[in-house]
Amino acid sequence: MADIEKSCSPDAGNGEKPVALIPGADEALKFLRREEGNGTIIEIDEKQLVRKIDWMVMPVSSSNLLVLSTANNKFKLMFACYILQYLDKTLINYANVMGLKEDTGTTASQFSYLALAFYVSYCVCEIPQGYLMQRFPTAKYLGLQVILWGICVTLNCACKNFASLVALRVLLGCFESAVAPSLILVTGMWYKKNEQPIRIGIWYLGTGTGTIVGALFSYGFQHYTGKIFSSWQIMFLVCGVVTITAGICVILFLPDNPMTSRLSHDEKIFAIERLRENKTGVENKTFKISQAIECITSPYTWLIVLFTASSNVSNGAISSYQATIIKGLGYSSKATALLSIPSGGVSIVSILSATFVAGRTNTRGLNAAALTIPSIIGGALMAFLPKNAGKGKLVGNYMTNTGGAALPLMYSLAAANYAGHTKKVTINAILLMSFCVGNIIGPLTFQPDGKNPPEYIPAKIAIMATGLVAVVVILLLVSLLWLENRKRDREEAAMGGYEHVQDSEFMDKTDKENQEFRYSY
Incomplete structure (x- = not known):
């Protein structure tokens, strides 16, 4: 049980500066100064509130990670967005062995x-996407992007040549580039x-x-044997329609922020107050x-x-060529x-x-390093085992999937260590x-x-x-983050402690500007 007994006047009567006069104040501080004076907040059960938030924005309750949906919990949208973005971008991998190359004349x-x-x-659009998602309501903007990329996936079923495929892949990358930054925010x-x-890990399970x-x-x-459509065309069509439906649900049900969510008045205030320590x-x-500029x-x-770039070479190689390998x-x-399924299980x-241990x-960082090592071993097995050791190479292929699992830890590192909303948007991009x-x-x-197929030894050495x-x-x-924390601790001790500025947690200060900030690593 966690109690809050706090009342804050929105004017300067208690010696505080009116929120309108605080340069660059966070939207949360504006909400608190406007609403906290309307009553006293008491008897809020934090654990119960977190469970309610989980069911509102996450795929599962933290108390039961395997329950993906219930009749009264509507749509678990963050997880749905991430599974669909991964599925939709890798459908081309499966279509490749289902006749797409032959039907479209692609070499x-x-x-x-x-x-x-x-x-x-995807890369080119990250910066403009980051700017736009800061300017517009986050969830509504994300939902629109999901709908647009769902349309692109659906249109793949009409592709007859390489030019049409590559055009849709370009558009798919533009719209999908909004997903991960939005979910991190x-x-x-x-x-x-x-x-x-663990929450980032849950939606990254997609x-x-x-x-x-x-x-x-x-x-x-x-197993589809119709004459009008090929099996890969039906696959794109079905997945595209599902994605469009998910995008509509994101717009309707995913809250843009705690201030505009379906929480009660008291719950909104507590949901914000509990984040001061961040x-x-x-x-x-x-x-x-x-x-x-500070971020860059x-x-x-x-x-x-x-x-992130080096650890995702294996992810890019395997996600695009796993079926081929x-x-x-x-x-x-x-x-x-069927043999691609264990890769998902490993991931x-x-x-x-890794995310559970990192949260506890x-x-x-250490967990990210630990996940990368099996990927290195997997690349070695694929590259250096003899040609007749097919099962060993298959195991190596599965092991490389641990490398991509380090990415949610980088998402978490960025979310925890970058303060200031523009700085957060920039690092996400x-x-x-x-x-x-x-x-x-x-x-x-x-x-x-040349001699690369079907072994692709240079690719496996690159992994x-x-x-x-x-x-x-x-x-x-x-090491550098640890040293910076120790440096700030010494400076604080030498000064006899920092003088805390009221509501500095919500004044949009960066981690560099706020000397009370300590880095997670």
Whole structure:
């Protein structure tokens, strides 16, 4: 049981500056100054409130991670968004072994450019998407993007050539680029730092679940034998319609922020007050160029960039070529679909275990390093086992999926360590751009010409090398964040403690400006 007994006048009668006079005040502070004087907030059960928030914005209750939906909990939309974005972008992987290349006249070289087109447009659109999602209601903007990419997925069923495929992949990347940054912002505006890793891990489970669903869809649709449509066309059509429906639900049911949510008046105030300890604010609609520059010039930003790019080379390679790799081991198209399912299981277990431990122990970086090591070993098994060791290579393929599971820990690290709304939006965009870079490099390591197919040894060696770089970088980042915290502790002790500024948690200060801020690592 956690009680709040707090009353704050919206005027300066108690010595506080009116919120209108506070430069760049957070939307949450404006709400508190306007509403807290209307009554005294008492007897709010924090655990019960968090469970209510979970059911409002998350796929599952933290008390039961495997329950995905109930009759009275409507739509678990953050999870739905992420599973659909992963499924929709990887459908091309399954369609490739279902006859898409033959039906559209796409060559092996051209197919590799389809993944490139998606991630290039994804990368290019991150900055404008970040700006727009700060200016407009977050959930409504996200829902619109989901609808637009659902339309793109649906239109894939009408593609007759490579040009139409690549055009839709470019548009798909533009619209999907809004998903992860939006969900990171939403998570940060509802949860404490120690609560964020597992929540981000839960909606990020969409990657592993999307792999399983995609494999089952591919297997099921391959039994379709109609003459009017090909099986891959039906698959795109069905998935696109589902995505459009999900986008409509996001607009209707996902709250934009705690202030406009379906919580009661008292619950809204407590939901905001409990986030003071984060010192990262909730929401601010003013884009501040100084915060963007501070983010870009931070050495922590560039270490996150380097880790994310290098660790996602394996993700880009495997997500685009997993079906091709498995089929190259001698399996049929239908068997290939089923043998893709364990990859999703590996991803799910990795994400849940790592984010759970990170939330309990505040060790995001070390967990990210631990997840990258099995991916390196997996690349080695695929590259250096003899050709007749198909099962061992298959296991190696599954192990590489742990590398991609480190990404939600980077999302969590950014959400916990970047204060100031513009700075948060900027790091989210940069983080996703570096994710794109890794996913662009990954497919390009699979050269379809010469002696590379079906072993693709250079690609598998690249997975190992970039994984090693990622481990070194994340350990360096952890060390620097630890040293910065110790430095601030010493400065605070030397001054006899910092003088706390009333409501500084909601004045849109950055982590660099607020010396009371301490980094998570």
